[in-house]
Amino acid sequence: MLSPPGYVTDALSRLEAAGYEACLVGGCVRDSLRGETPQDWDIATSALPQQTIQVFASLPVIPTGLRHGTVTVLVEGHPLEITTYRIDGSYTDGRHPDGVTFTSRLEEDLARRDFTVNALAWNPRLGLVDLYGGQKDLEDRILRCVGEPTRRFEEDALRILRGLRFAATLNLRVEPATWQAMMDCRQLLDRVARERISAELRKLLLGESTGEILERAAPILGVFLPEILPMVGLDQHNPHHLWDVWGHTCQAIQLAPKDSIVREALLFHDIGKPPCFTLDEQGTGHFYGHAQVSAAMAETILTRLRWEQEAIHQITTLIQWHMAQIPPTRPVVRRWLNRLGEENFRRLLAVRQADLGASAPSPQGQEEVARLRELLEEVLAEGLCFSRKDLAVTGRDLLALGCPPGPAVGELLAFLLEEVLSERQPNRRDILLDLARTQLDGKSL
Numbered sequence: 001m002l003s004p005p006g007y008v009t010d011a012l013s014r015l016e017a018a019g020y021e022a023c024l025v026g027g028c029v030r031d032s033l034r035g036e037t038p039q040d041w042d043i044a045t046s047a048l049p050q051q052t053i054q055v056f057a058s059l060p061v062i063p064t065g066l067r068h069g070t071v072t073v074l075v076e077g078h079p080l081e082i083t084t085y086r087i088d089g090s091y092t093d094g095r096h097p098d099g100v101t102f103t104s105r106l107e108e109d110l111a112r113r114d115f116t117v118n119a120l121a122w123n124p125r126l127g128l129v130d131l132y133g134g135q136k137d138l139e140d141r142i143l144r145c146v147g148e149p150t151r152r153f154e155e156d157a158l159r160i161l162r163g164l165r166f167a168a169t170l171n172l173r174v175e176p177a178t179w180q181a182m183m184d185c186r187q188l189l190d191r192v193a194r195e196r197i198s199a200e201l202r203k204l205l206l207g208e209s210t211g212e213i214l215e216r217a218a219p220i221l222g223v224f225l226p227e228i229l230p231m232v233g234l235d236q237h238n239p240h241h242l243w244d245v246w247g248h249t250c251q252a253i254q255l256a257p258k259d260s261i262v263r264e265a266l267l268f269h270d271i272g273k274p275p276c277f278t279l280d281e282q283g284t285g286h287f288y289g290h291a292q293v294s295a296a297m298a299e300t301i302l303t304r305l306r307w308e309q310e311a312i313h314q315i316t317t318l319i320q321w322h323m324a325q326i327p328p329t330r331p332v333v334r335r336w337l338n339r340l341g342e343e344n345f346r347r348l349l350a351v352r353q354a355d356l357g358a359s360a361p362s363p364q365g366q367e368e369v370a371r372l373r374e375l376l377e378e379v380l381a382e383g384l385c386f387s388r389k390d391l392a393v394t395g396r397d398l399l400a401l402g403c404p405p406g407p408a409v410g411e412l413l414a415f416l417l418e419e420v421l422s423e424r425q426p427n428r429r430d431i432l433l434d435l436a437r438t439q440l441d442g443k444s445l
């Protein structure tokens with residue numbers, strides 16, 4: 001029922017032929033049972049790391065995580081992680097096991113795993129080893145801890161976030177006792193390293209049912225993102241909005257494509273609304289300036305969570321412009337392409353669409369986004385110039401015309417670009433050179 005590629009079964013049989021037990025474990029078994037192709041095939045074995053190294057002595061071996069019992073072997077050019085069965089020691093700090101003990105018993109290795117759907121093992125000889133009902137939970141679409149949930153989250157609080165991630169990406173319902181323990185233990189997340197939290201949060205955002213999970217999980221996220229808590233239940237007092245700010249945010253993420261930058265931008269796009277909220281005399285709510293405030297808050301939060309600088313820049317740019325008026329005309333589209341680049345302009349439109357989709361129905365807004373997309377395709381298909389480097393003249397041409405070196409070159413290029421973007425002039429070398437000449441003459445008069 002599992003059909004791993006040949007190099008994987010080869011590795012399993014080599015270990016077994018040497019007298020050890022070896023199985024596929026964790027995500028690859030789970031994903032195979034779900035009918036998906038696993039990203040990687042992890043092997044667990046009774047062989048000790050040194051013994052694994054001996055079994056694969058003829059192949060390149062990288063001792064990746066020897067301390068935790070992991071050896072990476074290059075089999076037919078594919079890296080395979082092979083980890084010795086282990087028992088995690090007690091977790092006095094709620095983060096790392098105090099020590100790792102190797103064992104020759106598969107049952108003990110499965111018992112340390114977080115969720116029943118992740119505690120599955122398989123090999124051709126044993127078939128499926130499912131000691132915790134993981135297969136049935138997968139069929140019933142249930143996420144459940146292995147063992148007593150509170151204890152498991154006390155050992156390692158990151159499992160709370162992993163649980164949300166698996167529920168969202170695998171579309172599982174969190175079993176009530178597991179959910180209750182997630183809520184009860186959530187404060188322990190403040191002891192978990194920021195990098196571990198960020199890595200899980202990023203994966204959580206890319207799930208199938210992320211919006212639904214996030215909506216219920218606000219108190220958990222609030223432990224490391226306290227800024228979201230005032231969004232929960234904040235009535236917008238505005239006919240454009242049907243949901244509170246947090247409900248709207250979750251709905252928008254749910255509607256968005258699975259692009260990290262888009263979904264991260266949506267998570268924070270309205271986070272500045274609570275501090276910007278005002279009520280006018282008619283009782284209508286307003287959030288003047290919230291796009292800028294949200295962008296600034298997102299920058300602080302993402303820096304705190306150790307996000308990469310480049311991603312922070314892209315995310316905050318999208319947030320900053322999420323309310324911008326973008327009339328659907330070609331010059332406008334070209335100017336935005338110039339400002340954001342193709343990829344991020346596409347993302348801005350995706351943010352727009354999700355934001356509108358999660359507000360009161362606005363056919364006009366949706367049509368506008370659709371029209372902007374058409375224009376974008378048109379402009380790109382025609383290869384129309386939209387940045388300085390695509391201009392038919394260069395700084396060197398301008399110097400040759402007698403433009404003084406220094407800032408004047410940049411200014412003149414910017415002027416020419418604007419003429420082309422606004423479609424007042426075509427991007428033709430002869431015409432732009434003439435125009436530059438006229439400008440230079442005008443200046444020297």
Ligand code: ATP
Binds near residue numbers: 112156158
């Ligand atoms: P993915 O598709 O994201 O790789 P995965 O299930 O393989 O999913 P990993 O983080 O690669 O997830 O972990 C591999 C396996 O190790 C899990 O399936 C689980 O059995 C176990 N595991 C990983 N992290 C923990 C943890 N913090 N606590 C308990 N078990 C864990």
Ligand code: MG
Binds near residue numbers: 027040
């Ligand atoms: Mg994995």
